[in-house]
Amino acid sequence: MSEPAIRTRDLGFRWRRSTPVLQGCTLNVPQGEFWMLLGTNGSGKSTLLRLLAGILTPQTGELDVLPPLGFVFQNPDHQLVMPTVGSDVAFGLAAERLTFVQVRARVREALTAVGLLDLERRPIYALSGGQKQRVAIAGAIARHCQVLLLDEPTALLDPDAQLDLVAQVRELVRSRGLTALWVTHRLEELDYCDGAILLERGCVADRGDPHRLRQRLECQQAPL
Ligand SMILES: Nc1ncnc2c1ncn2[C@@H]1O[C@H](COP(=O)(O)OP(=O)(O)O)[C@@H](O)[C@H]1O
Ligand SMILES: [Mg+2]
Numbered sequence: 001m002s003e004p005a006i007r008t009r010d011l012g013f014r015w016r017r018s019t020p021v022l023q024g025c026t027l028n029v030p031q032g033e034f035w036m037l038l039g040t041n042g043s044g045k046s047t048l049l050r051l052l053a054g055i056l057t058p059q060t061g062e063l064d065v066l067p068p069l070g071f072v073f074q075n076p077d078h079q080l081v082m083p084t085v086g087s088d089v090a091f092g093l094a095a096e097r098l099t100f101v102q103v104r105a106r107v108r109e110a111l112t113a114v115g116l117l118d119l120e121r122r123p124i125y126a127l128s129g130g131q132k133q134r135v136a137i138a139g140a141i142a143r144h145c146q147v148l149l150l151d152e153p154t155a156l157l158d159p160d161a162q163l164d165l166v167a168q169v170r171e172l173v174r175s176r177g178l179t180a181l182w183v184t185h186r187l188e189e190l191d192y193c194d195g196a197i198l199l200e201r202g203c204v205a206d207r208g209d210p211h212r213l214r215q216r217l218e219c220q221q222a223p224l
Contacts, residue, residue, distance in 0.1 A: 004028035005066045005147050005179035006052060012060035013047060021047045022058070023202035029181055029195075031066070034173040036190060036210065037183045038217065039199035045183045048199065049149045052181070066179065069147040070140020074155045076132035085111065085127070085135050086120040092139040110142035113172060130161030134168065141176070148172075148180040154189065166192045190214040 006029040014020040021044040029035045039045050050056045052063060053071050073079045082088035089107045098106065111117040114134040124132065133153050140148055150169070154162040166182070170192045173180050182193065190196055190210040198206040198213060206213060 002031045004064075005031040006064070006181060008048075008052075008061060008063040010061040011048075011051065011058050011063060013044075013051060013056065013058050020202055022051070025061070025199075025203045027197055027204050027207065029179055029197075031179050032173070032177045033194040034170050034180045034182070034192065036193045036196045037181055037199065038185065038190075038196060038213065041185075043199045044202060045199055046151055049151050049181070049183060053149055066146040068143055068145045069149060070137070070143060070145035072133060072136045072140070072148065072150040072153050074152040076129065076136050079136050079139075080124050080132060083123055084120075085116060085122050085124065085138075088124060088135055089138045089142050092143055096143070106142045106144075107138075110138040113141050113176065114138045114168065128161065129157045130165055133157070133165055137169070137172070141172070146179060148178055150180065150182045152183050152185070154184065154186065162186065162189070187214050187217055 009026050011022050011025040012020060013022045025048065037045050047056065051058050052065050053069060080088050082091045086107055089110055090103050093103050093106060108117060111120055114137055116131065116134050116138060119131065127135065137148065154165055157165060166189045169180055169182065172178055190213060193210050195208060196210040196213045197204055206216065
């Protein structure tokens, strides 16, 4: 078995003067697999993703994530900054000191991977929500990210676009050997992943087979 791509041990985090959000949170996500993170509203899913991305620092515990990593937000309008599809994907490469030709090749490769090469010159405002999320994912692929962290990427999408996106990420994980951790409260998305983690009271309450977790959560009849 290879090393996990994402690993935390006894992670603890609290916002100032509040009760801990995460406490003794230990988990791992195997390399090359598509995992989902579940939990009720306020259970700390977004906080955990921000810790994994290095946007926040834990007060206790340890974490390791295979670099480089890419982050996909719930709302792509908070993420896409350039006027067109191609320029937005290229913008993410600005720090990498690549030649013009190398940037072009990376952008085209990434847009091909998400099926958007035909839209390279399209303005961002003219895209659907699902297409915008694909551009955000293409940005991570262009940077050759090993790990994708996605925080409720389908929350703003209609049902068809939602299932298209989750199927696309599953395909990218399989074809490119990526590792993805996807936050959701939509239980039907569990059918697409290799494993799932349930957060409760700041730590991992359950972990493993997504079909079993789906059944467990459906039996509780408490919508996440
Ligand atoms: N910027 C912040 N400042 C203070 N408290 C926060 C902040 N962001 C989130 N929280 C609190 O942390 C807890 C976990 O939030 P979050 O990680 O967003 O949960 P989830 O993504 O599972 O809904 C909640 O109680 C929330 O109110
Ligand atoms: Mg959240």
